[in-house]
Amino acid sequence: MTQLVPVLSFVHQLLRQVVQPGDVAVDATMGNGHDTVVLAQCVGAAGKVYAFDVQEQALHKTRRRLQAAGLDDQVELICQGHQYMNEHVRQGVSAVIFNLGYLPGGNKALTTQRDTTLAATTQGLALLRQHGLLLLVIYPGHEPGRIEQEAIEGLVTGLDQQHFQVLRYQFTNQKNNPPYLLAIEKLSTG
16 A cells, blocks of 8 residues: 655655665754764765754754764764855765754754755755755745745756756645655766
8 A cells, every 4th residue: 555655754765765875975954863863874884974054952962863873973963054065075975955944942043044055955966976866855834934945946946857857745735834845866967
């Protein structure tokens, strides 16, 4: 029996399909570390995960979660905005995940922002290896999220279909502007 899965479960399914042991991946918005842990499991001891967040609280929670799972050796936690991705990641990556908005359980006034997210998305697309995925979980239910959504939608709809394909995964009959996924696969590196 086929069953539709929630957005974040689908994101983790996609990551597990594309990220292999020894790969390099990026969690552009580490938050509470859930996506970071999934990436660390996927890359294994021979791989590397770069995880970004601007809040020390996110780094502490993620570090504890990684240590509890025995996955902290292959992850570099970076207390900087994701727009500085190029300063830290110098090799091709199999996946980049953005879980936008604010830190769950944190200060809701501190959210990801349009300009830095666009810069980081552009950098992430350039870092992707062929058939790599860039995943954007978008939360349009608050004003900064709506502004960010419009800008991201403009960027991804303009991507050349010869080089990228973009999937939108969204439950359209849910109330209160639920989060949705934009999954971008890099078809060619040319």
